[in-house]
Amino acid sequence: MKVVEAQTLSALFVEQPDAKEHLEKITGALAAALGLATIHRVRQVHGDHIVIDDSGEGDGLIITRRGTGAIIRTADCFPVVIADADKPLAGIFHCGWRGVELQLAAKGARRLKELGARSLRAALFPGIERCCFKIGPELLDRFAAAGIRVETRKGEHFADLGAALVDQLVGEGIGEIEEVTRCTACTPGLFSYRRDHDSRRHATLVWLP
Numbered sequence: 001m002k003v004v005e006a007q008t009l010s011a012l013f014v015e016q017p018d019a020k021e022h023l024e025k026i027t028g029a030l031a032a033a034l035g036l037a038t039i040h041r042v043r044q045v046h047g048d049h050i051v052i053d054d055s056g057e058g059d060g061l062i063i064t065r066r067g068t069g070a071i072i073r074t075a076d077c078f079p080v081v082i083a084d085a086d087k088p089l090a091g092i093f094h095c096g097w098r099g100v101e102l103q104l105a106a107k108g109a110r111r112l113k114e115l116g117a118r119s120l121r122a123a124l125f126p127g128i129e130r131c132c133f134k135i136g137p138e139l140l141d142r143f144a145a146a147g148i149r150v151e152t153r154k155g156e157h158f159a160d161l162g163a164a165l166v167d168q169l170v171g172e173g174i175g176e177i178e179e180v181t182r183c184t185a186c187t188p189g190l191f192s193y194r195r196d197h198d199s200r201r202h203a204t205l206v207w208l209p
């Protein structure tokens, strides 16, 4: 299993074919390897609902108990991890363009602060970058309203979700942001729904040791 580790957080980005039928096995293996009692996961629907210490439906998961973890699955959307430096409080957020438009990462940071977080750090794991994230002209107004920068190259429009996520995190007062920037769509070995149209996903996990 090939992984990328965030330097400042207990978080892993797993590069392994992660089709739905393998998810149970991978989650179990990660829990056993890290000594975790539970790894929560949600049915992701490109919304902004945040689940706390539970499973169910949503695109954000917050954990507050040591010995537990939370996982999300992505292929092009950005996995965003936010954690407190001192307290057992961490969240993981599934941010595609709808999640960015809905300010999911900022809402997650605010929810963590409501739960008592005082010193938040964040990590941004690979998603589709502005080199490859082409959008149609019908989305230009929505992206502008959401603060997502778009550049036009040879008449085609490309959006920068990573920069918008960093803006949202900085806006919530988070200064320490680690960016593991590799575009999912043009980096060999990473999974991209837009490129491959298949069910392979990355699994990103945050846990409270």
Ligand SMILES: [Zn+2]
Pocket (backbone or CB within 6 Å): 129, 130, 131, 132, 133, 183, 184, 185, 186, 187
């Ligand atoms: Zn790219």
